[in-house]
């Protein structure tokens with residue numbers, strides 16, 4: 001009868017959140033459980049077209065526990081980080097009504113109702129690209145929409161922070177600062193947008209996914225060990241980062257690429273130096289990462305002014321930022337010259353994302369990669385070696401927008417009738 005019908009509804013929302021790359025790094029916590037950092041950090045949000053998480057959050061009286069699926073596989077929600085995010089969002093839930101479906105959820109009902117969450121990354125998890133940032137941002141954002149949470153984006157970022165620190169910066173597009181804050185409860189440790197993605201839209205970002213079989217120390221473990229053992233980390237957070245934050249904000253505001261590049265490279269290098277200063281030392285970059293740095297430094301040196309900025313997180317992959325399309329195509333030519341693909345690779349799977357950069361670089365087929373001349377900074381001294389296969393693939397992208405909701409039910413990852421994965 002009608003009683004059954006009114007109990008079988010499923011209500012859901014689907015949202016998309018971007019990843020971000022820090023140009024002034026977060027490394028070290030002053031509070032482990034609230035995830036409060038020892039310094040401010042600044043990031044660039046990456047275009048969700050190329051790198052993002054999509055999440056569907058659903059509620060139904062038929063669900064008997066909270067459940068989550070990541071890339072189609074059920075995962076546990078028992079960790080403190082998931083529990084914090086769920087608790088914080090639930091406690092801010094409001095009344096929700098869907099007249100069409102005859103659904104009326106009262107504020108207090110949310111404590112008893114269970115949720116299903118399905119998440120999907122549009123980039124390979126195996127690539128070792130930080131997926132926790134987009135993942136926790138999307139979890140918090142989609143649940144907040146489902147539960148009609150009325151907090152502003154900054155407050156949501158402070159909740160996402162409790163899932164993974166870097167996730168708080170994924171609640172905004174463009175250029176974002178995570179303000180460390182100073183309250184013990186963490187309420188003022190949140191993200192603020194410095195500029196939208198349209199403010200500096202000439203920038204082009206190329207990610208080099210470095211081939212590696214090594215299992216790295218997780219960021220969480222690595223930074224805990226650095227906080228305990230690295231004197232350099234404490235000097236960095238107190239003396240170096242505060243000044244760099246001011247300078248980086250200025251570089252972004254005035255679109256000063258030379259300043260932006262110098263700060264980005266210096267900060268990445270200092271972060272990796274604090275890892276070396278940790279006992280026992282942590283190595284995130286490998287020989288390929290180091291080679292990329294040398295080639296980029298040589299190019300910048302030769303031109304006399306920065307053509308490219310590089311930055312590396314807790315792994316060997318390089319994120320390279322060029323000031324415009326012209327510089328990006330010169331950058332891609334260099335990368336493909338030094339790191340050509342193995343002979344059986346398709347161009348279309350070796351350079352992914354925004355393919356127009358490949359076209360700009362004059363590369364239409366693999367034979368064009370093989371025919372690339374040595375970069376001018378080599379001054380006719382052909383290198384003794386090319387490192388074929390040392391980079392798995394490249395992703396061409398740009399600064400991008402923040403979270404968005406999808407109205408289209410086709411994009412949902414859960415079945416609209418059952419609330420289980422499609």
Ligand code: DP6
Pocket residue numbers: 021022024025026027035041130132163164165166167219220313314
């Ligand atoms: C090197 O945010 O992954 O990418 O807060 O413990 O989850 P937890 O760590 P996480 O650390 C990111 C570290 C970094 C630098 C950065 O993104 O700022």
